[in-house]
Amino acid sequence: MNIKETIKNDIYEILKDYVSINDIIIEKPKDRKMADYALPCFTYAKVMHKSPNDIALFIKENLKGYEAEAINGYLNIFVNKNEVSQKILEIIINEKENYGSNNIGEGQMIVMDYSAPNIAKPFGVGHLRSTVIGNALRNICIKNGYKVHGINYLGDYGTQFGKLIYAYKNWGNEEELDKNPLDELKRIYVKFHEEAEKNPALDDEGRRIFKELEDGNPEYHELWKRFREVSLKDFNKTYALLGIDNFDSYDGESYYNDKMEPIVEELENKNLLELDDGAKIVRLEDDLIPALIKRSDGATLYITRDLAAALDRKNRYHFVEALYVVGNEQQLHFTQLKAVLTKMGYEWSNDIHHINFGMILQGGKKMSTRQGKSVKLHDVLVEAIDLAKKYIDEKSPNLENKDDVSRKIGVGAVIFNDLKNYRTNDIEFNIEDMLRFEGNTGPYVQYTYARINSLLEHKKNIDIDYTKIVVNEYMWNIIFKLYEFNDVIYKAKVNYDPSELAKYLIDIAQDFNKLYAKEKIVDNEENSSQFKLLICEGTSLVLKEGMRILGIDVLNKM
Numbered sequence: 001m002n003i004k005e006t007i008k009n010d011i012y013e014i015l016k017d018y019v020s021i022n023d024i025i026i027e028k029p030k031d032r033k034m035a036d037y038a039l040p041c042f043t044y045a046k047v048m049h050k051s052p053n054d055i056a057l058f059i060k061e062n063l064k065g066y067e068a069e070a071i072n073g074y075l076n077i078f079v080n081k082n083e084v085s086q087k088i089l090e091i092i093i094n095e096k097e098n099y100g101s102n103n104i105g106e107g108q109m110i111v112m113d114y115s116a117p118n119i120a121k122p123f124g125v126g127h128l129r130s131t132v133i134g135n136a137l138r139n140i141c142i143k144n145g146y147k148v149h150g151i152n153y154l155g156d157y158g159t160q161f162g163k164l165i166y167a168y169k170n171w172g173n174e175e176e177l178d179k180n181p182l183d184e185l186k187r188i189y190v191k192f193h194e195e196a197e198k199n200p201a202l203d204d205e206g207r208r209i210f211k212e213l214e215d216g217n218p219e220y221h222e223l224w225k226r227f228r229e230v231s232l233k234d235f236n237k238t239y240a241l242l243g244i245d246n247f248d249s250y251d252g253e254s255y256y257n258d259k260m261e262p263i264v265e266e267l268e269n270k271n272l273l274e275l276d277d278g279a280k281i282v283r284l285e286d287d288l289i290p291a292l293i294k295r296s297d298g299a300t301l302y303i304t305r306d307l308a309a310a311l312d313r314k315n316r317y318h319f320v321e322a323l324y325v326v327g328n329e330q331q332l333h334f335t336q337l338k339a340v341l342t343k344m345g346y347e348w349s350n351d352i353h354h355i356n357f358g359m360i361l362q363g364g365k366k367m368s369t370r371q372g373k374s375v376k377l378h379d380v381l382v383e384a385i386d387l388a389k390k391y392i393d394e395k396s397p398n399l400e401n402k403d404d405v406s407r408k409i410g411v412g413a414v415i416f417n418d419l420k421n422y423r424t425n426d427i428e429f430n431i432e433d434m435l436r437f438e439g440n441t442g443p444y445v446q447y448t449y450a451r452i453n454s455l456l457e458h459k460k461n462i463d464i465d466y467t468k469i470v471v472n473e474y475m476w477n478i479i480f481k482l483y484e485f486n487d488v489i490y491k492a493k494v495n496y497d498p499s500e501l502a503k504y505l506i507d508i509a510q511d512f513n514k515l516y517a518k519e520k521i522v523d524n525e526e527n528s529s530q531f532k533l534l535i536c537e538g539t540s541l542v543l544k545e546g547m548r549i550l551g552i553d554v555l556n557k558m
């Protein structure tokens with residue numbers, strides 16, 4: 001059912017002697033009380049030789065099946081609420097968790113590069129946003145019918161590994177590396193820098209070892225592999241807390257180590273490489289800083305690996321879009337990446353999108369520990385879970401599975417807080433605020449869902465007599481909003497922004513709670529009670545599916 005299309009066609013039948021179907025642009029008034037839909041009639045005045053308002057009146061007289069009003073050159077249209085409500089609710093309840101999906105992306109592949117923490121370093125809050133925005137976008141694309149290949153492009157290469165290998169061989173502790181890998185790696189990395197202060201020759205030693213690693217020294221390769229494995233094992237604890245485990249690949253920067261030469265050659269053959277002080281660069285248009293492809297000592301760079309990765313992904317997955325979910329601060333890098341690919345003659349560089357996002361702030365400043373270090377993501381998730389647990393202990397001490405519930409509330413709060421604002425904005429990270437049960441929070445949506453769930457115990461499987469139903473303003477608001485789920489899913493994909501969906505879920509929860517405050521859902525009139533419970537069921541389906549897409553669990557009880 002497409003209500004807007006139907007109205008458009010019905011109006012076209014009336015105006016077809018004067019205008020074409022594409023001239024009929026049905027709008028949705030911002031203020032719901034004004035009308036369900038509206039048609040501005042100004043552009044028809046010339047061809048119809050009438051004032052816009054007379055045209056609106058003319059349509060009103062001929063339009064069957066709707067209530068309408070002509071006001072200031074607009075035709076305000078009200079749909080038949082009984083009929084439409086019935087249809088909307090039937091569709092949702094039939095389609096269940098498929099409701100809201102479309103097949104726009106059918107047969108097309110989107111490659112998504114997200115999360116991408118750097119190994120041998122703690123998984124910090126700095127990588128939270130890429131992880132949760134990426135995960136939500138992945139689900140949004142799938143809901144729009146696309147296939148998605150999700151890549152966790154680990155930062156697992158670079159000269160620091162030469163230093164780490166040296167440090168480990170000299171000061172490493174096997175047992176600690178197993179127990180607290182990232183703390184141990186950090187300890188020896190710090191130690192390396194302290195020692196290198198005293199003895200600068202160590203830096204050269206680090207570089208030499210990295211070079212040997214690149215050239216395939218088996219002992220170094222084993223160590224590097226081990227660092228990668230223990231890091232990943234540690235990262236997986238954080239992913240497990242977040243409930244994110246669906247990467248299709250963990251091919252990181254190191255995967256492209258032996259795949260860069262062909263790119264450099266291709267650049268050479270296409271006469272795009274220039275020598276600059278011994279380094280190889282590609283000059284770019286529009287005052288863009290040239291891309292440094294190879295350092296004078298022959299070492300490759302971040303962008304060299306990303307070039308190899310982009311080509312490899314295009315060849316392997318034939319993507320229609322490649323999305324890189326990475327913070328604002330890498331804007332230049334992705335502009336250069338696209339520009340180099342364009343210069344190489346790859347038109348599909350236009351299908352590469354840097355899905356940038358803002359910083360995480362605390363009290364308006366970049367979030368960090370008291371010592372100015374990066375905050376571990378695992379730690380803040382545990383903090384949120386603990387606070388959720390405290391609330392649960394106070395509010396519902398007898399709840400079953402309190403630990404599981406606390407995790408879902410705590411982590412859900414962190415994820416929702418990240419996704420509820422336009423992604424390019426900076427976000428505030430305040431655990432107490434994000435865990436409030438009122439306001440624009442994850443727990444608020446979860447709480448609304450749980451409330452509906454307990455109402456649904458009264459639901460029976462009976463046919464509703466719609467002739468006896470009066471759909472009031474509160475019911476209509478929520479039903480009509482449920483109908484918008486399709487548009488929201490579509491818009492979230494087009495804008496690559498999960499906040500479209502997060503904001504919508506807040507609206508749904510608010511509209512539901514308004515209805516709940518106004519009306520007893522279950523009263524002694526069975527027909528209308530069951531109708532209201534049908535609204536509840538539709539609402540719960542949309543809330544659950546919407547939250548799933550954002551990567552958040554709902555709870556039957558809390």
Ligand code: ARG
Pocket residue numbers: 113116117118153154155306324326
């Ligand atoms: N590991 C990088 C970082 O932490 C992010 C990688 C993003 N993806 C990419 N293809 N460059 O900054």
